[in-house]
Amino acid sequence: MRRSSLLTLALLAGIGLFGQSLWVVDARLSELVTGVHGMADIIARASPPDFSSLPDIAWPALETLDIALFGTVCGVIMAVPFAVLAARNVTPSRPLYLFARGIIALTRAVPDLIWALLFVTAVGLGPFPGALALSVHSIGMLGRLFAELIEDMDMGAVEALTLTGAGRTQVFTHAVVPTLLPSLLGIALYRFDENLRSSLVLGFVGAGGLGFRMLTAMNLFQYREVSMLLIVTFLLVVGAEQISAGLRRLMA
């Protein structure tokens, strides 16, 4: 078959694939049009934002930040040992390698929302199950990146220091740590950004913070508070992104 006819076929297949998704998701343009009215209504009821609720929002906002902070810090602490085991060039044994790879794959594959639901069942409502969920999910997300970092590490300095007669611990702290630490911290900061966004969603399943507050406000039809919450959320996320990007630039 000629190349151009193959291309046409691929294009048709692509269009067909997208077409079936329209059917499956039950997409109806007409409802989007008639729905505009409803949306305008919500926006009208949500404005102006309720600035008087700001003092009450401060605490949930802090909760959201701290859920992300706890999740990131605990995630890093737990991810490092798994990453060492899961890096082909430094793992002490094949079974441990497979075990660590398995843990990393499992904690990655199960979304943080599911982990939050599990932990809410286990320890009850509030910010703590959210923080636990992010910690566990971060093991998988960070563990894989850390392991790749270790596998790609330039071993030249390690060999050189070993040959100067330095001990194993000294080689680790003087060659491995300075080589890896900046990239490791960069990845951790990036993870904090992602965890902050996740921690908002986790609130909707009862794991505290701004998300939980937003769910409550929506259920009580307090749309002006909802819009205030959205503004605070926006500022938090953008602020955290700017700060962590700045810190990453500083370390590069």
Add this chain to the structure above:
Amino acid sequence: MAGNPARLVVRGLAKRYPNGRVALKGVDLCVRDGELVVILGSNGSGKSTLLRSIVRLIEPTEGEVLIDGRSIAGLGAEELRQARMACGMIFQHANLVRRRNVLANVATGALGRHRTFGSALGLLPRCELEAAHGFLKEVGLVDFAQQRAGTLSGGQQQRVAIARALAQRPRLLLADEPVASLDPESAREIMALLRRLATEDGLAVLTVLHQPDLALAYADRVIGLKDGEVVFDGKPDAISVPMVDLLYQRQAA
């Protein structure tokens, strides 16, 4: 020089890799204090295997290596560490910790002498930082002490690596193609530095090279290695053009 004590003696060193490849077939050599010995040979002649066997990065199959008259075969981990301290190693690439500054890189050469709690935490002994300044002066890079090692040129990085080796206070310097990735000017600088360390500081220097012209210009003695065997061992002016051709497997014109 001939009367100087032999710092390094290699006797009947052989290495057969598990895949059956024979890299070394009974190599004998000796390097004395104050002597700069160059090993010449084409790729696969066993040069790197020889150097790496001396410090037991590779375990030789047969033969022995004596550093300061002491055999390094069968040493335990702690004794091997001690033996390696007396023997500085320089690589083709400088193998510095690129993100640390030059001074810290030099001072890490002395870690083996300071097995303290602080050094295990990543701190460098203060007295070694002062000593490192001295070694940087010796390689002419004292102005770069606070720069990140990764920002230096290849030739400068190699000089930092030499300063790091000096921080070990070695009596023997081994160099594995130290100028292979440098431009001709930097290559001559490195060779001149090694020459000076041998002549003025009395170090025994053994270096693998690919450039016969540098060997002729700087070496006290040249060892030609071909297919894992020593085929030449003598003064550089005694090496003939056919011998160089043989080492590098070129057809004689």
